[in-house]
Amino acid sequence: MNIQKVLDRKKLDEKVLGMPWFVQQFIDYKLPDLSPSTLLEYVRDYEQFFNWLRAEGLSAATSNQGVTLEELEVLHMENVVSYRLYLTTRTEGTNSRITVSRKLSSLRSLFHYLSQIAEDDQFYPLLKRNIMAKVEIKRIHKPKDTAAKLKGKILEEDELIDFINYIHEGYGQDVSNNKQALYAHEQNKERDACIASLILNSGLRVSEVVNLNIDDLDLGNKMVHVFRKGNNDETFKTPVYFREQARDDLTHYLSLRQTRYHAPKKEKALFLAVPNGQKEGKRMTKRAIQAMIIKYAKRFGKPYLTVHKLRHSFATDYYLQNDIYKTKEQLGHASTETTEVYAHLTDKTMSEAIERRAE
Structure with a gap:
């Protein structure tokens, strides 16, 4: 494993301990396919999203680790719109369109896993309702525009x-x-x-x-x-x-x-x-x-x-x-x-x- 991957894997292992159990499960599922560097960015995106949920009163958890599946299930589209607005207008480091798109894409990956792949002991999906499936993420950088x-x-x-x-x-x-x-x-x-x-x-x-x-x-x-x-x-x-x-x-x-x-x-x-x-x-x-x-x-x-x-x-x-x-x-x-x-x-x-x- 190269030097950067070793460092990122160490940071990932530390960061994921502060996540809910279902995020830890998702990271384990993705580890064979994605680099530690990519997954570390995922976890940072989830950390920001869970912090926002708790600050907005959409989660009763006292820490990110306590955010529940039930709280994710009852999110409305207006909540997603509010979060997107928060990402684009917050004063401490406004995100570019590309960054916002990537952060929402990270959330879509997690919600897709929880609703379509992961299952509980009764073989039912962990997440019964996936609000992120309604979110359209437009392709931002076209080759011609980048050029x-x-x-x-x-x-x-x-x-x-x-x-x-x-x-x-x-x-x-x-x-x-x-x-x-x-x-x-x-x-x-x-x-x-x-x-x-x-x-x-x-x-x-x-x-x-x-x-x-x-x-x-x-x-x-x-x-x-x-x-x-x-x-x-x-x-x-x-x-x-x-x-x-x-x-x-x-x-x-x-x-x-x-x-x-x-x-x-x-x-x-x-x-x-x-x-x-x-x-x-x-x-x-x-x-x-x-x-x-x-x-x-x-x-x-x-x-x-x-x-x-x-x-x-x-x-x-x-x-x-x-x-x-x-x-x-x-x-x-x-x-x-x-x-x-x-x-x-x-x-x-x-x-x-x-x-x-x-x-």
Whole structure:
């Protein structure tokens, strides 16, 4: 099991103890099919919903653990509408339409399980009436809309190489008057450029980069082996290829990994950082990589650029030379529907259709 899954499984086991027994049963039912990370989000959604039920007087429970099936059975449609309104208008962190849709979808999954799958000792459904079955959850992100939002916010053509070079050299020149920033850059520029290069030359997710170990690397074949999202076979790592530039940057980084980050022998992580006040390197965190890319992006003149948009940048560039099925495979998408974003970003399918018509 990869590092992030281990952490999320631990958090999930802790969180689920504060849930009603039927939620614990639902999580056990879903564990073989969904990752701990996904189920942890489910439990957080249920925690918020049960807190709201109790605050609104729709449950008499003194804690979320005490919420009953009977209280869920008697909910009215107006209650669901009120909850949706609460999610979209509450002052402390208003949710986007996509987030609201996901939270309602989590509830639908739970209610469906309780009313259609789970049963009591008399073989009757645990939930006799399912109010969430009446809730229509509209599909929010269509590929074309997602592509429109990404326009101008990713790296294109020569910018991919320019951004990597900027991390190597340009950023140091821009912060030359800031001794602290310059020192940090001198210490980490090879590592930082290597991470950006690997994503921009393979399309790896940030979680996949975080979980990489040294023995996952196959420099000779320009390949890394990663646990891919959605694959719950904990014994299998998927091979993902990267371009020549990433091999050069990886070779450079590996030549100084040990001396620069003082990695103990037991530390197998590929990308390391030395925490403040400590002498030995530890695995970089997802948050650290995200913050690192944002830091360089702002100075580079692409303030909207994030670590995930580096993946989008690679995918768009890769799709220009390959078909949608190869792009889907390279990115580890479950469906070509997700990969369609890059068709809209490049307008490749439309331009090819026009050319074919003209022949």
